[in-house]
Amino acid sequence: MEHPPIDPSLGGKAEEQETRERILSAARQLMAQKGYKGATTRKISELAGVNEVTIFRHFKTKVAILEELLKDILDVRQQLEQGIQGEYADIKQLLVNYARTYFNLLVERKEILMICMIEADNQPEVVKLFSSLPVTAVDVLCNKLKEFEEQGHLPKGDPCTAALMFISTFFYAFMAKYRVNVDLDIEEEKLFENASDILLQGINCKK
Numbered sequence: 001m002e003h004p005p006i007d008p009s010l011g012g013k014a015e016e017q018e019t020r021e022r023i024l025s026a027a028r029q030l031m032a033q034k035g036y037k038g039a040t041t042r043k044i045s046e047l048a049g050v051n052e053v054t055i056f057r058h059f060k061t062k063v064a065i066l067e068e069l070l071k072d073i074l075d076v077r078q079q080l081e082q083g084i085q086g087e088y089a090d091i092k093q094l095l096v097n098y099a100r101t102y103f104n105l106l107v108e109r110k111e112i113l114m115i116c117m118i119e120a121d122n123q124p125e126v127v128k129l130f131s132s133l134p135v136t137a138v139d140v141l142c143n144k145l146k147e148f149e150e151q152g153h154l155p156k157g158d159p160c161t162a163a164l165m166f167i168s169t170f171f172y173a174f175m176a177k178y179r180v181n182v183d184l185d186i187e188e189e190k191l192f193e194n195a196s197d198i199l200l201q202g203i204n205c206k207k
Helices: 008-038 041-048 052-058 062-073 077-082 091-108 110-119 124-150 159-178 188-202
Strands: none
Touching: 008 041, 008 052, 008 062, 008 110, 041 052, 062 110, 062 124, 077 091, 077 124, 091 110, 091 124, 091 159, 091 188, 110 124, 110 159, 124 159, 159 188
């Protein structure tokens, strides 16, 4: 596998960073294709164009590589916040867009997320990183619903529980489709709309 040459003027730190990124890129590709166990450090080293000693110089264990990948792909707060900003005709349209944004983030990361679920029993530390995506999604939505309450657009209630139930709907749909291959017999866009209607009805949205 060919890699672009390193500019000597950039110094050792730039070369080390480029090597680290190549290792992460190779690990991400192999784990998605072969799973966590199948992506051995030998195969990662071959794809990255480095030796195994170099891998362990950057990452103490293979689990550390997975954790680094998770930190990268699960840092989604900014994307979620962007999905809930802007001008919308009403609160329902905002919720539909947020649901779509969250679900798409899950789908984009499905290979690594599935690996994490498989490895959860063997690597408990991975679970905390894995759970950060839905936890962050709930937190962002909860804050937005609180803002609507303060502005008088929603009645006072329990916005965090409402956000948790809303996000759980799409996490379940994602798991059903990509983990256990269950057909929910409902189009995704329709699910986004229905869940938004149910949330608003449940908190008695002011019209």
